[in-house]
Amino acid sequence: MAKVIALCNQKGGVGKTTTAINLATYLALSGKRILLIDIDPQGNATSGLGVNKHDIKHSIYHVLIDDADPRSIMIGTQISNLSLFPSNLNLTGAEVELVSVLGREHKLKKALTGLLNDFDFILIDCPPSLGLLTINALSAANSVLIPIQCEYYALEGLGQLVNTVNLVKENINPALEIEGVLLTMADYRTKLTTEVINEVKKFFSGKVYDTVIPRNIRLAEAPGFGKPIALYDKASIAARKYEDFTNELLGVKKESIADSSLRVAEEVEAASEATREAISNAENEIAEPVAGPPKADETIGLRASSQ
Ligand SMILES: Nc1ncnc2c1ncn2[C@@H]1O[C@H](COP(=O)(O)OP(=O)(O)O)[C@@H](O)[C@H]1O
Numbered sequence: 225m226a227k228v229i230a231l232c233n234q235k236g237g238v239g240k241t242t243t244a245i246n247l248a249t250y251l252a253l254s255g256k257r258i259l260l261i262d263i264d265p266q267g268n269a270t271s272g273l274g275v276n277k278h279d280i281k282h283s284i285y286h287v288l289i290d291d292a293d294p295r296s297i298m299i300g301t302q303i304s305n306l307s308l309f310p311s312n313l314n315l316t317g318a319e320v321e322l323v324s325v326l327g328r329e330h331k332l333k334k335a336l337t338g339l340l341n342d343f344d345f346i347l348i349d350c351p352p353s354l355g356l357l358t359i360n361a362l363s364a365a366n367s368v369l370i371p372i373q374c375e376y377y378a379l380e381g382l383g384q385l386v387n388t389v390n391l392v393k394e395n396i397n398p399a400l401e402i403e404g405v406l407l408t409m410a411d412y413r414t415k416l417t418t419e420v421i422n423e424v425k426k427f428f429s430g431k432v433y434d435t436v437i438p439r440n441i442r443l444a445e446a447p448g449f450g451k452p453i454a455l456y457d458k459a460s461i462a463a464r465k466y467e468d469f470t471n472e473l474l475g476v477k478k479e480s481i482a483d484s485s486l487r488v489a490e491e492v493e494a495a496s497e498a499t500r501e502a503i504s505n506a507e508n509e510i511a512e513p514v515a516g517p518p519k520a521d522e523t524i525g526l527r528a529s530s531q
């Protein structure tokens with residue numbers, strides 16, 4: 225039975241889509257069956273996974289408004305185990321059209337009923353608003369994942385978001401929980417990042433993930449190539465952090481701090497042993513003292529000639 229998680233924050237540009245794409249990818253790579261639902265008319269999760277949103281004939285719009293069979297809009301992606309409900313600008317109309325529809329808050333939930341056994345996780349990438357599309361996501365979800373950008377206005381609007389979650393919980397979906405809060409785009413060179421992290425931890429006590437996603441240019445580049453970070457640059461720090469975050473969300477036990485310190489100590493010890501050996505070998509081989517370091521102009525000459 226799938227766990228349904230809505231990625232939600234009414235602010236734009238906080239990392240909802242980036243987190244949706246990369247969490248979905250790492251979950252799929254860990255063997256889970258994943259459906260990612262793009263319910264934002266901007267269609268960034270769709271294009272970020274390499275699907276041309278202008279070519280899509282059937283999108284989540286048709287499920288919400290025309291009661292289309294959800295399986296008819298489902299498409300595969302470059303990652304096996306990761307399916308997508310695509311979206312594009314047509315969905316803009318849905319926000320208005322849904323207003324007059326009977327059971328308008330439950331359209332997505334109803335559409336997903338027959339799919340819950342086919343997936344382990346269903347992730348919903350919400351638009352930057354608290355309108356009917358987001359309400360549909362919150363109504364269909366078991367939990368809400370809130371990405372928060374480490375910036376000056378990070379906390380602004382969070383009260384409103386929490387109120388909306390509580391209203392949905394009271395009136396539409398009593399089982400809805402806050403899954404957790406993910407801090408994104410951290411830049412540890414600034415004092416602000418640390419301050420924001422502390423403030424968010426105070427506001428959402430116990431709900432903030434230990435993993436913090438750093439600001440990283442590779443993450444910003446990847447959607448332009450239609451690739452999750454795991455395919456675009458799997459060695460980047462951003463890739464490692466999204467993988468760590470996925471493990472944290474799954475509750476996969478990470479190496480304890482004590483274990484990892486022990487491992488680091490052992491590695492340092494092994495490295496020093498190798499260095500000591502290399503130095504003693506070199507000392508035995510060098511009979512004559514080597515020349516001193518080159519003078520400044522010699523160094524410049526060396527640099528110039530090596531270019
Ligand atoms: N950790 C990061 N480092 C650098 N750029 C990022 C990072 N996370 C997201 N971005 C970029 O910031 C922009 C907004 O992110 P996005 O995930 O689309 O936010 P949202 O879905 O909340 O609007 C995008 O251009 C994205 O590529």
Ligand SMILES: [Mg+2]
Pocket residue numbers: 240241242264268349350
């Ligand atoms: Mg987005």
